[in-house]
Amino acid sequence: MNVWNIEEIPQLLKLARRYAKSYVAGEKDVRIAVLGSYSIQHFVSVLRFLLHEEGIDANIYEGEYDGILMDVLNDDSDLYEFKPSMVILLPSIKDIKEFPVLGSDADAVEQLADKQVQLYQGIWSKLETSLGCQILQANFVLPIERALGNLESNYEYSRSYYYKRINAKLEQKRGGNVTIMDMDYWAGVVGKINWFDNSSYYLSKTGFRMDYIGVAAEVFVKQILALTGKVKKCLVLDLDNTLWGGVVGDDGCMGIQLDPNNAIGESYRAFQQYVLQLKERGVILAVCSKNEEDIAKEPFEKNDKMILKLDDISCFIANWEDKAGNIRTIASKLNIGVDSLVFFDDNPAEREIVKKFVPEVLVVDVPEDPADYVQALSLCMPFEWGQLTGEDFKRTQSYLQNSKRQELESSFVNYDEYLQALDMVGSVDEIDEYSKERFAQLINKSNQFNLRTIRYTEASIEQMMQEENTKLLAVSLKDKFSDYGIISCIILRKDGEECFADTWVMSCRVLKRGVEEFAFSHVCDAARSMGCSKLVGEYIPTAKNRMVKDFYPGLGFEEIAENKYGYDLTKEYNKKIWIKEIN
Amino acid sequence: MNVKETLTEVFQDVFDDDELELFDEMTAEDVEDWTSLTHIQLIVAVEKKFGVKFTTVEVMKLKNVGEFIALIEKKLA
Secondary structure (H helix, E strand, O other), rough: OOOOHHHHHHHHHHHHHHHHHHHHOOOOOEEEEEEEEEOOOOHHHHHHHHHHHHHOOOEEOOOOOOOOHHHOOOOOOOOHHHOOEEEEEEOOOOOOOOOOOOOOOOOHHHHEEEHHHHHHHHHHHHHHEEEEEEEEEEEOOOOOOOOOOHHOOOOOOOOOHHHHHHHHHHHHHHOOOOOEEEEEHHHHHHHHHHHOOOOHHHHOOOOHHHHHHHHHHHHHHHHHHHHOOOOEEEEEEEEEEEOOOOOOOHOOOOEEEEOOOOOOHHHHHHHHHHHHHHOOOOOEEEEEEEHHHHHHHHHHHHHHOOOOHHOOEEEEEOOOOHHHHHHHHHHHHOOOHHHHHEEOOHHHHHEEEEHOOOOOOEOOOOOOOHHHHHHHHHHHHOOOOOOOOOHHHHHHHHHHHHHHHHHHOOOOOHHHHHHOOOOOOOEEEEEEOOOHHHHHHHHHHOOEEEEOOOOOOOHHHHHHHOOEEEEEEEEEEOOOOOOOEEEEOOOOEEOOOEEEEEEEEOOOOOOOOOHHHHHHHHHHHHHHHOOOOEEEOOOOOOOOHHHHHHHHHHHOOOEEEEEEEEEEOOOOOOOOOOOEEEO | OOOOHHHHHHHHOOOOOOOOOOOOOOOOHHHHOOHHHHHHHHHHHHHHHHHHOOOOOHHHHOOHHHHHHHHHHHOOO
């Protein structure tokens, strides 16, 4: 289903309605509340259907028309009874009823905008304290009409200026649990003349033209996927006619088209520039090309018109094998799930093969014209994440250093010697204001090394930080090649003599480095300091976390029930640990 | 073009019911899924199918399917 193709929307609405009729709420369904200032029935039905298509069954609470405040402020409302884990707030520009008086000074405009935004801050904090939920807050879509014409952007008391200030303040004041959804941007992408349907608004209070219901819902679907841990982490790129014009095997590393003074060359360079921006925000880059490896690498090394360098690519695969198999190799080399890959290749036949044989991969519908590559990649919204942290900006650097690390590894016969040569230092700390965002991100993004796969919002993490019987531990690691920051998170709960490991997750980038043992010795200390004599862990199997099936037995735990393990804390843990304490 | 036949197809498509037959006195009461929102969906579908455009007041004044057919015929004339 291509949500951008308005010809397909009637079909989408029909499928959504059919699905709504057959939907039976299940206990494990994600609970989402949608509250809006305009008619939201269609939005809810399309949202539920598109989520289902992505493998998420959603039980959706549909607020009354224009009922945001009614639901939120009333403690006895159906909303609180429903107990959603996510709330979508869809305000309308028509909610804003108070405006700066013409001629007011900047301060007065700011104050009025503050007042408007305080209303939303109040809603957020009420939802957070009562529900501890994630909030997806749409911003205001600026209308087409402007009473002051071009001067709207020249006087602070104009309505457009005022609306923009409100939108900016929503961004500034958002708490850790609030994601601002820039609907003004999406309306702009569609074109506001298309976005608004005036007659339908007056007749039935629709917020936007029915043609764009798919786009509007998709924006939220992507964010909900991110918040439930389904994120794409890596962009897999073809080379010939994808990163440059022409075929390097035929044209040579200097003959390929990358000329900044040529329309086609400039297009490919613009695409590389955008890909580089993605890398800088933490997307891992991989190459998957049908080529001789040394020839494929030549442009990266020798052609100074290339914007991407070999160092930017964390995994480089060039051979004559089929791409479906190569894509699986990339995922396993990078230690990430196949479903976290995005595939970009100009060749439709290759795309079909990948779609067919590795359906978990998001395959971008690459347009024929390289001038449109950047736009196509951006509009398919491939890398919507829950949050960005310092660790993301460092990430690709550490994936890259991995290859240097692998060189080092192959120079040792003995793995212990190798671990020692890495000069690893680490620390295990209780989390604070600065680390809690990364803590939330890791808990919500980790799928493979995740013992129980229980997700927590930032608000519930904050709450746990206050609890006396709970400890939240963050493990950081550095070695001679890179600084990883926080790569493992553990939540311990004291229950009498027992200490229960509620959560234990780790980034797969640091597998087989002794982080587990290092963390475990600290977990034992922490549990003892809480006055416990026994440590209890549990493994809840999912489709993805088989790798930690025997995690607890491996550490010396004994099985006490199916998938439940106990460890006697009076025992000293005396396995060799290769990570030195930072202090 | 037989407006009633074509309109029947649009109704059947929008309300996802191949059995649906139109009659002049038919209103939203007679079709389970005919709500104020599917009404907009219906109007949009009819506009696209017949290549016409309705004003807000024309949509508001529609009392039943018979009037709808008459309005489309008037627009096409």
